[in-house]
Amino acid sequence: xxxxxFLLTVVFVLPTFAQKQLTLEKAIxxxxxxxxxxxxSENNLKSSKxxxxxxxxxxxxxxxxxxxxxxNRISDNGGKQLNFFGSYTNIPPSKVDxxxxxxxxxxxxxxxxGLANYANLKESKLNLSAARFALEKQKQDxxxxxxxxxxxxxxxxEMLRVRKEDVDYNKxxxxxxxxxNKLGSVNxxxxxxxxxxxxxxxLALIQAENNYEKSKSSLLNYLALDVLKDYNFVDPxxxxxxxxxxxxxxxxxxxxxxxxxxxxRLDFKSQKLIYQxxxxxxxxxxxxxxxxxxxxxxxxxxxxxxxxxxxxRVYNVGLSINFPIFSNFKTELQxxxxxxxxxxxxxxLQILKRQIKIEIKQGYLDLxxxxxxxxxxxxxxxxxxxxxxxxxxxxxxGSATILxxxxxxxxxxxxxxxxxxxxxxxxxxxxxxxxxxxxxxxxKYE
Numbered sequence: 001x002x003x004x005x006f007l008l009t010v011v012f013v014l015p016t017f018a019q020k021q022l023t024l025e026k027a028i029x030x031x032x033x034x035x036x037x038x039x040x041s042e043n044n045l046k047s048s049k050x051x052x053x054x055x056x057x058x059x060x061x062x063x064x065x066x067x068x069x070x071x072n073r074i075s076d077n078g079g080k081q082l083n084f085f086g087s088y089t090n091i092p093p094s095k096v097d098x099x100x101x102x103x104x105x106x107x108x109x110x111x112x113x114g115l116a117n118y119a120n121l122k123e124s125k126l127n128l129s130a131a132r133f134a135l136e137k138q139k140q141d142x143x144x145x146x147x148x149x150x151x152x153x154x155x156x157x158e159m160l161r162v163r164k165e166d167v168d169y170n171k172x173x174x175x176x177x178x179x180x181n182k183l184g185s186v187n188x189x190x191x192x193x194x195x196x197x198x199x200x201x202x203l204a205l206i207q208a209e210n211n212y213e214k215s216k217s218s219l220l221n222y223l224a225l226d227v228l229k230d231y232n233f234v235d236p237x238x239x240x241x242x243x244x245x246x247x248x249x250x251x252x253x254x255x256x257x258x259x260x261x262x263x264x265r266l267d268f269k270s271q272k273l274i275y276q277x278x279x280x281x282x283x284x285x286x287x288x289x290x291x292x293x294x295x296x297x298x299x300x301x302x303x304x305x306x307x308x309x310x311x312x313r314v315y316n317v318g319l320s321i322n323f324p325i326f327s328n329f330k331t332e333l334q335x336x337x338x339x340x341x342x343x344x345x346x347x348x349l350q351i352l353k354r355q356i357k358i359e360i361k362q363g364y365l366d367l368x369x370x371x372x373x374x375x376x377x378x379x380x381x382x383x384x385x386x387x388x389x390x391x392x393x394x395x396x397x398g399s400a401t402i403l404x405x406x407x408x409x410x411x412x413x414x415x416x417x418x419x420x421x422x423x424x425x426x427x428x429x430x431x432x433x434x435x436x437x438x439x440x441x442x443x444k445y446e
Contacts, residue, residue: 022231024150027223028445031146032139034224041135048128055124058117061109061295070100101309106298106316116287119280126277133270140266140440147431149219153233155424156212159417163205166413170198173409177402190402197406240378241423244371247430250439251367257360257437264438265356271349278342285338288331292322356436363433370426377419384408384415 032038078093110117174194180186220227251257262268298316303309324331391408394400434440 020229020231021234023234024147024236025445027150027219028143028146030223030225031142032442032445035142035222036224038135038138038142041131041138045128045131045135048124048131052121052124052128055117055121058110058120062107063105064107065103065105067104068100068102070102072098072100074098099304100302101304101306102300102302103309104298104300106296106300108294108296110292110294112291112293114287114290114292116284119284119287123277123280123284126273126280130270130273130277133266133273136442137266137270139442140435140438143440143442143445144431144435146219146222148428149215149222150233151424151428152215153212153219154235155420156208156215157233158420160205160208160212162413162416162420163201163208166409167198167201167205169409170194170201173405174198185398186402193402193406197409237427241374241426244374244426247426248367248371250437251364251433254361254364257364258357260439261356261360261437262353265436266438268349268352268356268438271345271352275342275345275349278338278345282335282338282342285331285334288324288327288334291324293319294322295319359436360433363429363436367426367429367433370422370429374419374422374426377415377422380415381412381419384412388412 074094074096076091076094078091080088081091174191174197177186177190177194181188181191216231216233217227220229220231225231296316296318298314300314300316301310301312303311388408388411391400391404395402395405431440
């Protein structure tokens with residue numbers, strides 16, 4: 001007997017230790033470090049930083065240096081040449097080598113371009129800040145998506161447990177009915193009906209197992225983990241949810257929540273900065289209507305030998321002014337395009353503002369409805385469970401038919417499933433509303 005207990009312990013306990021535990025917090029942390037879209041956004045942020053650095057560099061003078069070395073040989077085989085007096089003279093062969101060395105340094109400085117360079121710098125700063133806000137909002141969305149996929153696994157896992165319990169219940173019920181049939185207290189039709197009920201329960205169990213595996217694969221694929229490895233998923237809210245009111249403490253009237261969302265939403269902050277950036281783009285485009293003042297400076301030296309390189313020095317300083325008179329309407333085109341970009345950015349800001357209001361209102365109403373649905377489903381489970389007990393007792397006493405018993409079992413199973421679905425839907429809507437308010441905390445997962 002002790003050996004049998006030991007073998008059962010090995011069979012059932014060792015697989016549990018072989019599983020890797022994957023909590024919701026750990027899943028979110030993995031998602032924030034391995035999500036492909038997030039990695040691309042972080043890479044794009046580097047280009048925004050480089051753009052800002054380049055815009056700042058446009059305010060500074062440029063400087064470059066150059067150097068050169070040259071070698072030249074003139075080789076003459078000699079010959080005869082007619083001189084001034086009309087007689088020929090012999091020219092001997094000759095070979096002349098020459099070398100040249102040159103060094104120069106210089107650059108330019110754009111002194112005035114209609115303040116376009118300052119507008120470009122402001123635009124780059126705003127774009128970088130907007131990109132950072134957008135990146136943080138993307139992280140919040142990833143947290144929400146990971147949470148939704150994790151809840152789907154827990155829901156499917158609970159559904160699977162209910163289906164297993166239903167199969168066990170119907171197996172025992174079939175054994176009881178078969179025994180009653182042998183004793184002559186029920187007819188064979190009841191046995192057949194219970195077998196069909198058991199078959200349907202087993203089919204539903206297979207479907208529940210498939211749904212559970214699919215939900216696991218969806219999350220593991222989202223986390224870029226191996227879908228063939230086995231993980232143990234831990235419910236962050238163990239036990240039956242009874243006090244739903246504590247989840248509503250962060251939510252008040254819709255108007256105040258909308259104001260809070262407009263203050264906290266990172267995507268709204270990002271869009272406002274984008275609009276300001278487009279306004280700066282108009283200023284930069286208008287710079288083409290003003291004269292450009294630029295300075296240049298250089299230093300050069302050259303010699304035939306390295307020792308004499310700095311013996312002869314040339315300095316140059318200059319100032320140039322360029323007045324735009326007619327640019328083939330290119331400046332007007334750039335200004336008009338900048339204005340259109342600003343108008344579109346302002347419209348996008350208004351669209352996002354309306355969308356936030358809809359999200360808050362609909363999300364709050366959905367959460368209240370889900371709260372009521374969960375409370376009703378809890379009562380339905382109690383009622384269905386009691387009804388199944390009563391019908392089983394009545395069937396055993398012969399005052400109820402097999403159809404009454406089977407229907408009571410179906411109602412109970414469905415009620416439990418509805419309760420599970422309502423509970424995790426309530427959690428999901430709660431987190432979604434927090435995300436709509438811009439209050440999802442991501443710092444503790446990074």
